[in-house]
Amino acid sequence: MNELRNQLFYKFALVVFIIIMIFEGAMLIALKKSFDTHLKDKLALVASSINPKKFTPTDLIKIQHKYKIFPLFVNIISSHNNLNKKIKLGFFIQRTKDKKEKIIYYITKKNGYIIKISTFYSTNEDKIKIIRTISLLISFIIFLIVLMLGYKFIDTIVTQIEISFKKLKNFNSNVSHELKTPLAIMKSEIEVALMNEEKNCDKTLHSLLQEINYLNDITEKLLFLTKNDLQNCKLTEVDLEELILELYEKYSKKIHISLHIDENDEYIIKGDKTLLKMALSNIIENSIKYKALKIDVTLKKMKNKIILIIKDNGIGIPKDKLPYIFDEFYRVDESHNKEIKGFGLGLSIVKNILQAHRAKIKVKSEKGVEFTIEFPLKELSNH
Numbered sequence: 279m280n281e282l283r284n285q286l287f288y289k290f291a292l293v294v295f296i297i298i299m300i301f302e303g304a305m306l307i308a309l310k311k312s313f314d315t316h317l318k319d320k321l322a323l324v325a326s327s328i329n330p331k332k333f334t335p336t337d338l339i340k341i342q343h344k345y346k347i348f349p350l351f352v353n354i355i356s357s358h359n360n361l362n363k364k365i366k367l368g369f370f371i372q373r374t375k376d377k378k379e380k381i382i383y384y385i386t387k388k389n390g391y392i393i394k395i396s397t398f399y400s401t402n403e404d405k406i407k408i409i410r411t412i413s414l415l416i417s418f419i420i421f422l423i424v425l426m427l428g429y430k431f432i433d434t435i436v437t438q439i440e441i442s443f444k445k446l447k448n449f450n451s452n453v454s455h456e457l458k459t460p461l462a463i464m465k466s467e468i469e470v471a472l473m474n475e476e477k478n479c480d481k482t483l484h485s486l487l488q489e490i491n492y493l494n495d496i497t498e499k500l501l502f503l504t505k506n507d508l509q510n511c512k513l514t515e516v517d518l519e520e521l522i523l524e525l526y527e528k529y530s531k532k533i534h535i536s537l538h539i540d541e542n543d544e545y546i547i548k549g550d551k552t553l554l555k556m557a558l559s560n561i562i563e564n565s566i567k568y569k570a571l572k573i574d575v576t577l578k579k580m581k582n583k584i585i586l587i588i589k590d591n592g593i594g595i596p597k598d599k600l601p602y603i604f605d606e607f608y609r610v611d612e613s614h615n616k617e618i619k620g621f622g623l624g625l626s627i628v629k630n631i632l633q634a635h636r637a638k639i640k641v642k643s644e645k646g647v648e649f650t651i652e653f654p655l656k657e658l659s660n661h
């Protein structure tokens with residue numbers, strides 16, 4: 279995963295670097311063009327403001343200050359001179375003889391004179407150099423900030439991928455473990471039965487059937503948990519009171535159930551009745567399994583939610599274990615319920631079903647366990 283982190287980071291850094299360089303290049307070209315145009319415009323303005331017939335050194339000083347061009351050279355020659363016929367008009371850039379400076383010339387004709395205006399072009403380039411240095415520095419700082427933010431972002435994503443991978447790995451090893459044990463038992467039962475000369479295989483068949491039931495149970499639960507379409511379950515109007523009465527019918531022979539429901543209220547939500555029944559059955563079956571003698575079921579209607587509380591008086595769950603009981607394959611300390619069989623999948627199924635209904639589930643344990651489920655009324659009707 280560290281390799282993935284580094285690879286992503288290097289690629290990200292390269293892309294950011296290329297983008298910044300393209301941006302920097304484009305900006306410098308645009309900057310140079312605009313500086314050049316500005317200088318050329320100023321030279322052209324100078325030319326238009328000069329009167330070649332009576333141009334004095336004082337005029338030159340005034341113009342220099344007006345257009346802020348330092349130094350400024352103005353050369354006025356009569357265009358009637360034959361030698362001047364060959365002179366090309368327009369803008370030219372030339373190096374000085376010592377090659378140290380560049381000079382820009384603007385040559386134009388006015389009132390029978392040729393006006394030659396020039397200044398150091400290098401001054402323009404110097405300004406561009408300063409701006410280029412500043413902008414490179416700013417780009418470098420932006421580059422570092424983007425890299426830092428990018429690294430944090432990549433790190434968060436990769437950490438999340440790592441967590442998902444670990445979960446998947448754990449899930450796979452738990453599944454293999456859960457499947458391995460009954461298969462090993464079945465294998466040895468069959469081997470013993472084959473070696474045994476007794477014809478009566480009832481005991482073996484009974485034990486095999488038990489293991490097959492176990493395998494069947496776990497595969498059904500696993501299939502349910504890996505199903506993705508839970509979010510798209512079809513919702514109809516479900517009367518929670520009616521659902522609880524059905525569960526009462528089913529389980530009251532096995533455990534004493536006290537119902538606390540205000541019959542004046544209505545407890546209709548939008549949901550999938552079969553899934554909700556499965557979730558509540560899992561909670562009640564846990565109470566029976568974990569030695570409760572009695573369950574209290576309370577149904578209350580609040581302003582914008584319906585609250586369902588299922589409280590038992592069984593062996594309870596240690597407080598420090600409560601945050602984990604909804605995790606897949608989690609069982610509170612095997613020694614705590616060694617003789618009670620289970621996969622640790624029931625409450626994960628409960629959590630998934632309730633999540634699909636946008637319902638919240640909370641658990642506390644003092645004497646026995648108490649689950650509080652909140653069904654939001656508004657959200658459910660928009661679901």
Ligand SMILES: Nc1ncnc2c1ncn2[C@@H]1O[C@H](COP(=O)(O)OP(=O)(O)OP(=O)(O)O)[C@@H](O)[C@H]1O
Pocket residue numbers: 499560564565567568590592593594595603608609610611615619620621622623624625626646647
């Ligand atoms: N009512 C309860 N009383 C005491 N402990 C409970 C209760 N409900 C859940 N637990 C604890 O939480 C753990 C997780 O429950 P969960 O229903 O997910 O798994 P399970 O009952 O062990 O197995 P199964 O997948 O068959 O349901 C249980 O192993 C048990 O230790």
Ligand SMILES: [Mg+2]
Pocket residue numbers: 560563564620623624625
């Ligand atoms: Mg269970």
